[in-house]
Amino acid sequence: MLKIFDYIFGMFSNDLAIDLGTANTLVYLKGKGVVVREPSVVAVQKTYGGQQKVLAVGMEAKK
Known part of the structure; x- marks a missing residue:
């Protein structure tokens, strides 16, 4: 099971961050x-x- 998590987390990079804020x-x-x-x-x-x-989505949806 741990190998699955290693594979999944290995796909992510330290060069990208996504903040899914409330607003x-x-x-x-x-x-x-x-x-x-x-x-x-x-x-x-x-x-x-x-x-x-x-x-x-985004600004277009807010209009």
Whole structure:
């Protein structure tokens, strides 16, 4: 079981950080700083069949 976690965590890099904040989502790249700063918002449309469709994310969804 430990080997699975080693494999999964090995896919991640120390050069990237993602902050899933309550108001904003930030993506930080080492050497570049914050490269994405978007509201943590998703616009969803519910269809008549009960399914959901994502219409927009981030700033576009906040509009």
